[in-house]
Amino acid sequence: METVVTVLVFFGMLSILVIIHELGHFLTAKKFGIKVEEFGFGLPPRIFGIKKGETIYSLNWLPIGGFVKLYGEDLEPGQKAPNSMINRAFYSRPIWQRVIVLVAGVFMNFVLSVAIVTYLFTQGVMVPSGQVKIEHVVSGSPAEKGGLKEGDIITDIKAENKDISITKSEDLGATVKKYLGKEITVGVLRDGEKTSVLLVPRKDYPPGEGPMGVAIGDHVKKVYSITQAPIEGTKESVNRTVEIVKGISTTLAKFFIQRKPVGDDVAGPLKIGQMTGEIRKLGLLPFLDFMGLISLNLAIINILPFPALDGGRLLFVILEALFGRKVKPAFERYAHLAGMAVLLTLIFLISINDIIKLVIGK
Incomplete structure (x- = not known):
């Protein structure tokens, strides 16, 4: 029964974090008139989808993230939006609008962290x-x-x-x-x-x-007052962000420069699920604190300039701004597909490492 509760709590937490993140992309895209083709929880293949208006709201088989599919974001080689839809295509929007849409998910995860920490500060830290x-x-x-x-x-x-x-x-x-x-x-x-x-x-x-x-x-x-808490909550979230960036930088340097194993420095869905089960037993406030940390981690990882991540897509937009022309759609499309394949492989390998550590009790 404990395992069932832990799984439900973990996926409940993950659902909130993913939905909050994707809402950032969804709402800003809608604000700028970009057509949103699909709002998906999890990664394909699709279990089912419900179409409301022009958007499909879907549930997918791989519960390790989510996505908002924007019209004109991933074009097939040689494909262009028809004239009647050109203004609603993501690629046709001004660079500043595309930047806002791409960073909106990360921003929402940061805002969620600030909101959680602010509440914790009103309860006493x-x-x-x-x-x-x-x-x-x-x-x-x-x-x-x-x-x-x-x-x-x-x-x-x-x-x-x-x-x-x-x-x-x-x-x-x-x-x-x-x-x-x-x-x-x-x-x-x-x-x-x-x-x-x-x-x-x-x-x-x-x-x-x-x-x-x-x-x-x-x-x-x-205990902080309701007026102090948002200020202190923002400061704490910024400090946590800095520490997480330092941690990620240290891990990457350890792996790529020092050529040392980093198995003990990373955690996949299984390990995070196990941590969720342990922390939820401590009570609501420690669990919320943990959720805020995971939200920040998701934000920072998503903004990394790696294909398939928000940061990777942002990199292509920045290159367009710097050089005055778009990267070839075919190249960008295949780069993101390759990036997704690498990410899924990493998640698989990290999950195998988590299983090994769970089995040997490490």
Whole structure:
């Protein structure tokens, strides 16, 4: 039953992300008077389609994406739109309109991420507090023997004539690691008053307890107002986008330049589905956060200048703008077909890698 629920949740999430993305293309194309021949969820072959007006709304067998088929976007070699339809063909529209239509899907995925993060900020998010607070002291540990108590705020550590300020958990971990087996003075703030204790961080300690034997926290929950949240949500989405771009760049460099395997750095539909199942158990807010991250990933991947992706189609339009003439339709058509074949092959290989990792429990 858990597996069935996970599959339903995963495809539900994917459906929302795909529909939001394709709506961007669909609505802007309609706005500019471009004929939309088909709005499809999934990739062909088609399961069924319903025609409403001039557009076919279809459900397809490969549930790994979606598409909006624009009239005149993929012309057969030598094919041209009849005079009566020329103004409704994608290729006949001004370059600025085609650019907007092509980036609209990515923009919608970014907007969805901002909307999700904005909502999360109104519900409260964990932010750095600038303090390291002791949340638990292990019985019999150096911390207990030294006199540290729950609720103490660690402010500094003195050792070997050095005074080290502690404002985050990384500061404490790195400092304690330097003085294993040596006596240190831990400065703390207790009930508003400054005090200190002596202790010796142990070299050998039970798993999960650490050298001192304390559980610490350096974040607090902050709730943003309805006016603050959109601003902070946009900032956070931009920051996440930058981090995702860095991650993708690192993975590509690792594969193409360093010639190293990247199997552990990528995830296909199966792995993402598994992650969806694990995160949904944590509650609605973590799941929404995950959904926002996936939306950003889809946006960034789609804007990559690779044939068959939005970024690949955008590249051909940019080349047209730069050189003052269109790329030959036949060449562009075959480039996108080849790009789609490569993408489907990659998805297949990544899925095989996901299956192997699931089988061996990695």
